[in-house]
Amino acid sequence: MNTNSSGMMALAPNTSNKRETVCIFGTGDFGRALGHKMIQCGYPVVYGSRSTQISNLIPKDAEVLSHAEAAQKAAIIIIAIQRQHYNFLTPLAEILHGKVVVDISNNLKLNQYPESNAEYLAQLLPGTRVVKAFNTVSAWALQSGALDASRQVFVCGDDMDAKQMVMNIVRALGLTPLDQGSLLAAQEIENYPLQLFPMWKFPVFLSLGLTVFFFFYCLALDVIYTYVYENKNFSFFIAITIPNRICPVMALILLGLVYLPGVLAAIIQLYRGTKYHRFPDWLDKWMLCRKQLGLIALAFASLHAVFTLASPLRSFVKWRTGKAIISQALNNKTEPLDTTSAWLSDSYLALGILGFFFFVLVGITSLPSVSNSVNWREFRFVQSKLGYLTLILCTAHTLVYGGKWFLSPSAYRWYLPNIYMLSLVVPCAVLVVKFVLIFPCVDKPLTQIRQGWERNPKHSE
Ligand code: NAP
Numbered sequence: 001m002n003t004n005s006s007g008m009m010a011l012a013p014n015t016s017n018k019r020e021t022v023c024i025f026g027t028g029d030f031g032r033a034l035g036h037k038m039i040q041c042g043y044p045v046v047y048g049s050r051s052t053q054i055s056n057l058i059p060k061d062a063e064v065l066s067h068a069e070a071a072q073k074a075a076i077i078i079i080a081i082q083r084q085h086y087n088f089l090t091p092l093a094e095i096l097h098g099k100v101v102v103d104i105s106n107n108l109k110l111n112q113y114p115e116s117n118a119e120y121l122a123q124l125l126p127g128t129r130v131v132k133a134f135n136t137v138s139a140w141a142l143q144s145g146a147l148d149a150s151r152q153v154f155v156c157g158d159d160m161d162a163k164q165m166v167m168n169i170v171r172a173l174g175l176t177p178l179d180q181g182s183l184l185a186a187q188e189i190e191n192y193p194l195q196l197f198p199m200w201k202f203p204v205f206l207s208l209g210l211t212v213f214f215f216f217y218c219l220a221l222d223v224i225y226t227y228v229y230e231n232k233n234f235s236f237f238i239a240i241t242i243p244n245r246i247c248p249v250m251a252l253i254l255l256g257l258v259y260l261p262g263v264l265a266a267i268i269q270l271y272r273g274t275k276y277h278r279f280p281d282w283l284d285k286w287m288l289c290r291k292q293l294g295l296i297a298l299a300f301a302s303l304h305a306v307f308t309l310a311s312p313l314r315s316f317v318k319w320r321t322g323k324a325i326i327s328q329a330l331n332n333k334t335e336p337l338d339t340t341s342a343w344l345s346d347s348y349l350a351l352g353i354l355g356f357f358f359f360v361l362v363g364i365t366s367l368p369s370v371s372n373s374v375n376w377r378e379f380r381f382v383q384s385k386l387g388y389l390t391l392i393l394c395t396a397h398t399l400v401y402g403g404k405w406f407l408s409p410s411a412y413r414w415y416l417p418n419i420y421m422l423s424l425v426v427p428c429a430v431l432v433v434k435f436v437l438i439f440p441c442v443d444k445p446l447t448q449i450r451q452g453w454e455r456n457p458k459h460s461e
Contacts, residue, residue: 018042019041019042019043019044019172020043020044020074020075020076021043021044021045021046021073021074021075022038022043022044022045022046022074022076022078022169023045023046023047023048023070023071023073023074023076023077023078024045024046024047024048024077024078024080025047025048025049025067025070025071025077025078025079025080025081026047026048026049026079026080026081027047027049027051027055027057027058027064028080028081029139030080030104030139030142031047031078031080031081032057032058032059032139033139033140033142033143034078034080034104034134034139034142035047035058035059035062036059036142036143037142037143037173038169038173039059039061039062041172041173041174042172043169043172044061045059045061045062045063046062046063046064046065046070046073046074047062047063047064047065047070048065048066048067048068048069048070048071048077049064049065049066049067049070050067051064052064052065052066067088067092068092068095071092071095071096071099072095074099075099075100075165076099076100076102076165076166076169077096077099077100077101077102078102078104078134079101079102079103079104079105079121080104081105082105083105083107083113083117083120083121086117086120086121086124087124089121089124089125090124090125092125093124093125093126093127093128096125096127096128097127097128098127098128098129099128099129100128100129100131100159100162100165100166101121101125101128101129101130101131102130102131102132102133102134102166103117103118103121103130103131103132103133103135103186104132104133104134104135105117105118105135105190106135106190106193106194107190107194108194109194110191110194110195111187111191115187116132116183116186116187116189116190117132117186117190118130118131118132118156118157118183118186118190119183119184119186119187122158122183129157129158129159129161129162130157130158130162130183131155131156131157131159131162131163131166132154132155132156132157132183132185132186132189132190133153133154133155133156133166133170133177134153134170135154135189135190135192135193136152136153136154136189136192136193137153137175151174151175151176152175152176152178153170153175153176153177153178154178154180154185154189154192155167155170155177155178155179155180156179156180156181156182156183156184156185156186156189157182157183158182158183163179167179199288199289199291199292200289200292202285202286202289202292203254203289203292203293203296204292204296206254206257206293207250207254207296207300210250210253211246211250214245214246214249214250214419214422215242215246217416217419217422218237218242218245218246218419219238219242220414220416221413221414221416221418221419222234222237222241222242222245223235223237223238223242225413225414236316240307240310240311240314241316243303243307244304244307244308244311245419246300246419247300247301247303247304247307248300248301248304248398248423249419249420249422249423250297250300251297251298251300251301251304251359251394252297252394252395252398252423252424252426252427253423253426253427254293254294254296254297254300255294255297255359255390255391255394255427256391256426256427256429256430257293257426258290258293258294258297258387259387259388259391259430259434260426260429260430261283261286261287261290262287263430263433263434263437264283265279265283265287266437266446267433268283269446269449269450270442270445270446270449272455273449273454273455273456274449274454274455274456274457275449275450275452276454291366294362294363294366294387295363295366297359298359298360298362298363301355301356301359301394302356302360305356344400347400348397348400348401351393351394351396351397351400352394352397354393355390355393355394355396355397358386358389358390358393359390359394361382361386362382362383362386362387362390365379365382365383366383388431388434391427391430391431392431394427395424395427395428395431398420398423398424398427399424401420402418402420402421402423402424405418405420405421406421
């Protein structure tokens with residue numbers, strides 16, 4: 001390894017095959033797992049520890065020295081120690097001067113400290129080049145090799161060369177470094193592992209809430225009502241009939257909710273006459289979880305398809321079909337083919353199949369592995385144009401099926417509308433507003449606003 005005139009390690013990237021020694025402070029779970037992986041990848045590892053006694057837990061080819069001795073052996077020092085113990089580093093400031101110090105720490109709570117751990121480390125050791133990395137990878141994943149879900153390593157730091165050196169190590173370990181910019185990004189990177197499916201929370205809770213609501217709605221109208229007024233026991237509807245009513249309704253409502261924030265945003269921009277005002281917080285958050293809403297909608301649509309395909313196997317359906325045939329046989333009369341009904345039922349099925357096909361296409365394109373292989377224009381085309389086509393087809397599918405209920409008084413049990421009518425409110429509202437928005441007299445100013453034009457520019461001369 002090269003040393004410069006002041007006896008300090010040269011930080012130039014190593015072009016030979018031999019890897020540079022890496023120093024890890026702390027022989028705890030993460031320090032050991034990272035050291036083990038680094039040794040596997042050809043890096044000489046030296047540990048800085050409070051105790052220099054070799055334990056059999058420590059990777060066998062690693063050296064264990066005092067913090068000061070270990071730091072002198074490497075240009076990169078990884079601090080695998082909790083933030084609350086960072087004070088012990090202050091006396092080492094001189095030895096660490098000019099070195100790359102990697103902060104890998106996490107906290108127990110979101111925004112636990114006023115500044116990020118990495119910024120705190122940079123304040124404690126002002127002469128060092130602090131880089132934040134590795135905090136999103138777990139010791140267990142490093143050791144067991146189960147890195148599939150956590151291959152991405154967020155890296156940030158103020159010194160480009162230092163960051164580059166750390167990113168080279170990340171790559172050498174078979175992980176993917178993602179440059180997040182300066183050390184200011186550290187707080188966000190530290191909060192990341194503490195978040196539990198942040199974008200899924202709202203869509204999941206909303207779906208659960210709506211599913212429970214529609215379940216009791218159907219239970220009341222399809223099971224309790226028929227029991228009370230017709231003395232029929234349809235409690236078995238709970239197994240397939242009710243789920244197969246809820247699934248398409250949920251799929252359609254959630255699909256409508258994917259496109260509703262877009263039209264609301266357009267209305268807000270038209271009203272304000274500018275795009276340079278922030279949307280309300282709730283709308284921002286809603287827009288960010290549209291993909292998750294869409295994927296949950298697709299899951300409901302898939303369940304609906306499976307339930308529908310399984311319908312002919314149901315004994316209730318077999319009994320009803322048999323009953324109709326026997327009644328025709330007993331009356332010695334064949335019902336004539338009603339071509340209007342045949343048209344309606346075929347159109348209903350065709351619209352459903354096409355709607356489901358495009359639904360799957362839009363859903364697949366939103367997956368990162370697929371969206372990464374299309375350009376921005378193609379992605380927008382699929383998500384917006386084909387997405388709206390899906391919404392139109394699925395709304396038409398529901399209208400053809402449930403349209404007859406609108407005028408039928410028997411559909412209003414206990415004066416409540418049928419579940420199909422409820423499912424049409426959001427998608428129809430979205431489609432009507434979208435239809436208005438594509439009129440040239442509305443579309444033209446909206447396009448201008450989105451290109452930066454302002455009705456009342458603030459900075460006009
Ligand atoms: P750990 O098993 O508790 O190890 C921490 C190490 O810090 C100890 O083994 C000890 O090493 C050293 N240490 C403890 N008290 C000290 C003190 N007063 N002064 C100096 N050194 C002290 O913790 P860990 O799980 O390895 O986590 C270490 C850091 O990695 C934490 O900041 C954590 O947030 C981060 N991290 C952990 C994981 C993970 O999966 N575990 C994942 C990402 C990030 P010596 O006995 O050798 O001195």
